[in-house]
Amino acid sequence: MAGDMTAPAAVAPALFLGAGPRPGEQLRAHALAVADAVTAASGRGRPYSGADPAALAAAIAAIDPCPEDGIEFEDVLAGLAGTVLAHGVDVADPCCAAHLHCPTLLPAAAAELAIGATNQSLDSFDQAPAATLVEDHLVRWLAATLGLPDGSGVLTSGGTASNLLGLLIAREQACARVAGHGLGAGLPARHRRWRIVTSRGAHDSVRRAAAVLGLGTDAVVAVATDRAGRLDVAALDGALAALDAAGDEPIAIVATAGTTDLGAIDPLAPIAERARACGAWLHVDAAVGSAFALSPRLAPRLAGLERADSITADLHKLWFMPIGASALLVRDVAVLDAVHHHSDYLNRADDQADGVLNLVGRSLDTSRRFDALKILVGLRSTGRRRMAAMVEGLVDLTAAAGRAVQEHDELELLAPPSTVTVVFRWRPAAGSPLPAAAVDAVNVAAQRALLRSGRAIVGRTRLDGRIALKLTLVNPLADEAGVQRLLELVAGAARDARAHAETAR
Ligand SMILES: Cc1ncc(COP(=O)(O)O)c(C=O)c1O
The missing domain is CATH 3.90.1150.10 (Aspartate Aminotransferase, domain 1)
Incomplete structure (x- = not known):
């Protein structure tokens, strides 16, 4: 009965951590059951069941998402095992090789449980005190590891989101150069001349970012690549000269360290020189290649990365973390003011006076997961x-x-x-x-x-x-x-x- 004040107390203990006579027992039982279910669904000897899409859709459509009365957890899992888990792709199967979609480090996957069960929200310190500092610590380490020793950044849900944020900063830098233009005024008329220069091999999220940022996909100038898929620097020079002659302004150059199809690493150092010479923001999409920084043998292939203004690093690719785990790293954390908005309930002036960090000031999200935890656990357990x-x-x-x-x-x-x-x-x-x-x-x-x-x-x-x-x-x-x-x-x-x-x- 809706007005029965005793009912919630009667049903809640088994559902929440910290309630009931033996806190944690229920969570441990659920965790074991999940571990058994995912183990049973893996190692099938083929990466996918080959289920007919229509039959699979019908089976899934038959699931009642919210039955009138709850079902025992083990029964829910058992029901899903045959319908859902059995028809996932097995990323650990060697014949699962289409995408940048990795098996995940088990310590990081296990840490997802802590993320979910403790539910820290990374927008404000008063929702995630230690978690805020962990993310801040982690992004500083990542920035330094990728060649930005005084850099910082923020975690995002993926490379698409990191590229969007990097290009948003580039756009705000260009806005700031337009005399008298404030954040509240939207895009200045000059934005029609703004261009984002990248290679033909760049990820599609660069074009999507241009659209979202109000510049339009036509603002993306795609420069030719060589046979290995690397941006051709002579073609870049030609493209920049043509923009100059037309009165267009390259507000950003996006280089890629590990393209999606050919895996090419653009010549970062010469591109950085061009960016500096024309005053463009240099964003390096190292969604794929960032993990090379961990290897003394491979790190030299990222030479020039240290000259980037912003870097996308996807931890859910070659760092083997569960999705989503990406970082947008910047040379100077002040540029993230591009997304800083004052809000009375989250980002108070007295917080700053107290030295309290509210990460909402760096992110396009408000509520945000403590993904830094799984990355930290995964990296510390595995080691460089x-x-x-x-x-x-x-x-x-x-x-x-x-x-x-x-x-x-x-x-x-x-x-x-x-x-x-x-x-x-x-x-x-x-x-x-x-x-x-x-x-x-x-x-x-x-x-x-x-x-x-x-x-x-x-x-x-x-x-x-x-x-x-x-x-x-x-x-x-x-x-x-x-x-x-x-x-x-x-x-x-x-x-x-x-x-x-x-x-x-
Ligand atoms: C080079 C590159 N950048 C960005 C992305 C987008 O990353 P995400 O799928 O995490 O949004 C990808 C995805 O494959 C990529 O290959």
Whole structure:
């Protein structure tokens, strides 16, 4: 009964930490049950069940999200095990290789429980005192590790959000250069001349950020790349000269350290020189490559990163953290004032006088998770040496995969591997040629058939207008034999697709 004041006390103890006679017992039981359920759902010997999408949708639609009376936790889990957990992708399966989507460090995954159960909210100190200081400590460490010794930043939900925040700062810096322009006035008329210069290999989130920031996707100037997918510095010079001649202003240059498809690391130092010379903000999207900083062997490939004004680093890629875990790092924390808004209930003047940090002043979010905890737990449990060894192992595995593609009769390597991606295509054997469109169709069919059967999840993209397949090797459990098996699966599926197309003709 709604007005019955005793009812909540009668039902609450088992639901909340800190209540009931044996605090924590319920949480421990739930944690064990979850651990058992996810373990049972993993290691199926294939990365996906291959469930028919319509049948899966129907099974999920049949779940009552909020039954009138609650169901025992173990029964809820058991119900979801067959419907949901069994039909997830297994990121630890070596044949799950489409995306920058890694298996997660178990200590970090376990720390998610602490994040959820303690529910610190990173917007204000009075909702997360130690958590606020942990995040501040962590982002300073990350900034220093990536070459900004006096830098800082903020955690975000992902690389898309970090790129948006980096470009928002660039836009606010440009606004500040327009005489008499204040934050309240929106964009000055001059914004129609503002451009964001990046490479053709940059992540799509750069264009999305331009749209969200009111500059429009046409404000993004995409510069040509070389065969390995690195921004071509001569083309950048040409693009900057053309902007100058047209009276347009490059407010930001976005370099990428590890592009999504080819894994290319742009030449950061020459790009930094151009940014400095034309007064543009230098944002480096190191969503992929940031983990190279942990390895003395790989870190030199990030030379020039230390000249960035802002950096995106995704911890849920090559740092093996559970999604979401990303950071936007800046050389000077004062630039994050671009998102600082006074609010009487969160960000009070007397807090500042007390030396209290309210991270809402650095973020586009208000309530925000304590993701710093899982990162801290994951990194401290694993240690730099093992982190570096895993990243180095993946770069070596990718190079080996590139060689295996080159040596394969039916596969063609489309670009030299740079970091953790191999981009390739099935091709017909010499003596049985096919038109390019038919080759593309076979590659599409092979990728789709593998996903449908659940045997392998490989990436599919376009390179110079043609279909390309992609392996993204971010699973430290994968080895060369596994990659070879994966390539054979692709070649076999392509052979089947070609035979099918020929009989259908
Ligand atoms: C280079 C790069 N930047 C940004 C992103 C976006 O990251 P997220 O998916 O975490 O938003 C990606 C995603 O793959 C990426 O490859």
